[in-house]
Every structure is written in C-alpha cells, then in structure tokens.
Amino acid sequence: xxxxxxxxxxxxxxxxxxxxxxxxxxxxxxxxxxxxxxxxxxxxxxxxxxxxxxxxxxxxxxxxxxxxxxxxxxxxxxxxxxxxxxxxxxxxxxxxxxxxxxxxxxxxxxxxxxxxxxxxxxxxxxxxxxxxxxxxxxxxxxxxxxxxxxxxxxxxxxxxxxxxxxxxxxxxxxxxxxxxxxxxxxxxxxxxxxxxxxxxxxxxxxxxxxxxxxxxxxxxxxxxxxxxxxxxxxxxxxxxxxxxxxxxxxxxxxxxxxxxxxxxxxxxxxxxxxxxxxxxxxxxxxxxxxxxxxxxxxxxxxxxxxxxxxxxxxxxxxxxxxxxxxxxxxxxxxxxxxxxxxxxxxxxxxxxxxxxxxxxxxxxxxxxxxxxxxxxxxx
Numbered sequence: 001x002x003x004x005x006x007x008x009x010x011x012x013x014x015x016x017x018x019x020x021x022x023x024x025x026x027x028x029x030x031x032x033x034x035x036x037x038x039x040x041x042x043x044x045x046x047x048x049x050x051x052x053x054x055x056x057x058x059x060x061x062x063x064x065x066x067x068x069x070x071x072x073x074x075x076x077x078x079x080x081x082x083x084x085x086x087x088x089x090x091x092x093x094x095x096x097x098x099x100x101x102x103x104x105x106x107x108x109x110x111x112x113x114x115x116x117x118x119x120x121x122x123x124x125x126x127x128x129x130x131x132x133x134x135x136x137x138x139x140x141x142x143x144x145x146x147x148x149x150x151x152x153x154x155x156x157x158x159x160x161x162x163x164x165x166x167x168x169x170x171x172x173x174x175x176x177x178x179x180x181x182x183x184x185x186x187x188x189x190x191x192x193x194x195x196x197x198x199x200x201x202x203x204x205x206x207x208x209x210x211x212x213x214x215x216x217x218x219x220x221x222x223x224x225x226x227x228x229x230x231x232x233x234x235x236x237x238x239x240x241x242x243x244x245x246x247x248x249x250x251x252x253x254x255x256x257x258x259x260x261x262x263x264x265x266x267x268x269x270x271x272x273x274x275x276x277x278x279x280x281x282x283x284x285x286x287x288x289x290x291x292x293x294x295x296x297x298x299x300x301x302x303x304x305x306x307x308x309x310x311x312x313x314x315x316x317x318x319x320x321x322x323x324x325x326x327x328x329x330x331x332x333x334x335x336x337x338x339x340x341x342x343x344x345x346x347x348x349x350x351x352x353x354x355x356x357x358x359x360x361x362x363x364x365x366x367x368x369x370x371x372x373x374x375x376x377x378x379x
Contacts, residue, residue: 003295005071012068015048016075025079029344031204035196036161037083042116045087051116053091054239055098059106060114066239067301070246077250081354082202084250088243089157092236093120093166096181100224100232108220109164109183121158123167123184123210124233126151131367133168134176134230138212140169146219147171147182149190149212155361159208160193162186167212168229181229183221190215201353238304238312240362241319245297248326248358251351252290255333258347259283262337279336286329293325313375320368323358330355 005013023044031037045051053069055061064072069091076084094113097106112118129135138151149169156165165184172178184191194209224232260283263274273279300318303311330351334341341348359365 009068009071012064013071013075016050016072017078019045019048020076020079020084024076024083028080028083028204029350031080032082032350033203035203036206037086037204039119041083042119046114046116050087051090052094052098052110052114054095055110055114059098059110061094061098061110065301066242066304067298069239070242070297070301073243073246074250074253077247078254080204081247081251081351081358082204084247085202085244085358086157086205088240088247089122090116090120090162091243092240093122093164095239096166096223096232096236097183099235100181100228102220102224104220105183105223112163118163119158119161121156121162121165121210122233122236123153123156123165125153125155127154127209130154131364133233134179136168136170136179138167138169140171140180140182140217142171143216145216146221147217149182149184149215149217151212153210153212155197155207156210157202157205157207159206159210160196161206165210166223167210168233171229172227176230177227179230179233180226181223181232182217183223184212184215184217185221188215188217199357201350201355201357203353237362238315241315241368242297242301242304244358244362245293245300245319245322245326248323248355249290249294249297251355252293252326252329252333255330255348255351256286256290259333259336262340262346266338273336282332282336286332289325290329293322297322310375313372316363316368316371319362320359320365320372323355324365327352327355327359 049062050072052061053064053072057063073084073088097109113120124133126136140147140149163186167182167184168179169182170178171180190213192211197207199207264272266273297318300314303314334348334352337346337348340346
C-alpha cells in the first residue's frame with residue numbers, strides 16, 4: 001500500500017493552495033462581513049478546472065478522482081472553509097447532471113456550470129425533514145408542459161444567490177421511490193426566497209429558504225428518471241461527505257500553522273510558550289490526531305474511487321471522525337492563543353465558527369453512526 005501522493009496530486013494541492021492564498025485568504029473576513037462571496041471569484045477558480053472537478057473531460061470537466069478532489073477542498077479551506085464548502089455544493093450538482101442527465105439537459109446546463117457562469121445549489125432539506133430526508137413534502141404535479149413545483153426548502157446555501165437549483169420533489173407516493181430531481185433556474189415564475197439566515201459560521205455563504213409556489217419546470221429539466229431523485233441525491237452525498245471532511249482537515253491544518261507561529265513569538269515567564277512541555281504535549285496530540293484523520297480521509301476517498309463495496313460506510317466514518325477532529329483541533333488552537341484567539345484579527349475564531357456546522361450538514365454525525373452500525377450489522 002502506497003501512502004504517498006503522486007506528483008500530479010501534489011501539484012493539484014499546490015495549485016489549489018496558491019489560488020486560495022492569493023484570491024481568497026486576503027478577502028475572507030471582508031466577504032464574511034458582507035455576507036456574500038463575490039461572483040467574480042468563481043470564473044477564476046473555474047479556469048483551474050475547479051468548477052467541474054469530477055465532470056467528464058469531453059464536456060470540459062477535470063474528471064479528477066475523489067481523492068484528488070479532497071486535496072482541492074483541503075487546500076482551499078486553509079483560506080476559507082465557507083468558500084470551499086460552497087464550491088463543493090456546486091460540484092456535487094455538476095456531477096449529478098453529468099452522471100444522470102440526458103444529453104439535452106447536459107448540453108444546456110453543463111457548459112456554464114463548468115465555467116461557473118452558472119452556479120448551482122442543492123435543495124433537499126425542508127423545514128420538517130432534515131435527517132429524515134425521504135419524508136420531504138415538496139410536490140411536483142405533472143402538467144402538459146412538464147411539472148408544477150410547490151413547497152419549501154430550508155438551509156439552502158446559495159438561496160437567492162445561485163443561478164439554478166437541483167430540487168428534490170415528490171412526483172409519486174410516499175417514501176424515497178416517489179421522489180424525483182428537477183432543475184429550477186433563477187427567475188422562474190413562482191420561485192422566491194426567505195430572508196437571509198443569520199448564522200454562527202459560513203457567514204460569507206448566503207443561506208435562505210427556497211420557496212416554490214406553482215413553479216413551472218419544463219419536462220426537459222427533469223434530471224434523469226422520474227422516481228430516481230432520492231437515489232441521485234444520496235449518490236452525491238458520499239463524495240460530499242468526503243469534501244466536508246477535507247474542509248475540516250484544511251482548516252484545522254491552517255489553525256495549527258497559525259498556532260505554531262503564534263507560540264514561537266509569544267513569551268511568558270522569560271521564554272517562548274512553545275518551550276513549555278505541557279503545551280508541547282498538547283501540540284503533539286493535535287498533530288497525531290490531524291495526521292490520523294488525513295490518512296483515514298484518503299483511505300475513504302480511495303475506496304470511493306475504486307468502487308469498494310464498503311465505500312459508503314467509510315465515507316460516513318471519515319465524515320464523522322474528521323469533522324469532529326477538526327473542530328476539536330481548532331478549539332484547542334484558540335485556547336493556545338489565549339485571549340488573542342478570541343479576537344477576529346488572529347483568524348482562529350472564524351475557523352471555530354465555520355467548522356461547527358460540518359458535524360451537521362451532509363448528514364449529521366448521528367446519521368453517520370447509524371450508517372456505520374447498519375453496515376456492521378449487515379455484515
């Protein structure tokens with residue numbers, strides 16, 4: 001078993017880190033204060049292939065492995081987890097269209113998704129159905145021209161900001177087999193948005209409810225087959241869980257780097273605080289945990305890339321373990337900064353806030369435990 005990254009993978013990470021430090025890091029706090037990521041950023045990332053990381057090359061995508069994609073999100077999160085996570089959502093949508101869409105649907109939507117002239121959001125969660133996603137109530141009624149959508153989606157990253165939304169809606173009976181996926185473009189009749197959510201973290205991502213009131217969707221914007229939407233939504237989540245874990249990993253690494261620099265310069269009792277053995281032990285524990293999380297994440301990505309039968313289980317385990325490890329490390333980094341860690345100028349408190357939601361989205365960590373337990377009992 002080879003634990004080393006290939007030269008190509010290292011180059012991908014370095015490229016992502018370079019653009020993160022030049023195009024994102026200097027502005028991340030301003031974007032958080034503004035509550036929006038400038039649209040001008042996305043074409044810059046798309047030029048590097050980051051708008052369609054695992055879309056087929058014949059359509060203009062990068063066709064990266066899931067392992068290499070996690071390197072991109074790890075590197076971007078060293079500048080801002082909120083920006084990196086939003087890009088992950090767009091990429092999940094682009095992959096769904098590439099994998100399940102008709103040739104006509106792909107031709108109409110993917111070129112602009114690849115260039116990020118069209119930014120996509122993912123609409124599954126509802127006010128009354130979060131972890132129990134198959135209980136969603138948004139309804140799509142068939143018409144002569146296609147469908148009429150009615151319902152409300154909650155906690156939608158990019159609500160009122162994105163150009164198009166992949167909406168999971170009920171076209172049949174109860175349960176997962178009654179759900180289909182449809183594309184709703186911004187400006188569609190009957191599409192509106194709730195107020196901007198005031199969040200603890202991810203504040204540069206606009207988050208709103210997406211409201212649909214007899215919203216017409218042409219028949220050609222049904223994604224894939226009717227009744228298969230829940231399957232498509234779940235298929236995207238394995239990779240999404242890896243990406244969110246990678247975002248936690250990159251942010252935790254950045255917090256560690258900032259903390260090491262701070263401790264080398266901060267003096268107490270006549271010496272730099274990194275010379276106190278008790279604090280060195282704390283640093284060592286964090287480094288061990290971070291390194292273990294990185295290996296675990298890359299193993300899960302490798303399993304997804306190779307189609308291993310236990311890939312879903314490992315993606316769930318990695319998401320749970322890495323997000324909790326990342327949050328624990330950034331919290332400890334804040335503690336090691338003392339009172340300065342609580343100040344926005346030092347960059348640590350933002351990471352603490354941004355990473356907390358990673359244990360909730362893409363399936364809560366309680367749901368990750370359920371997935372793992374079910375797979376264990378099945379075996």
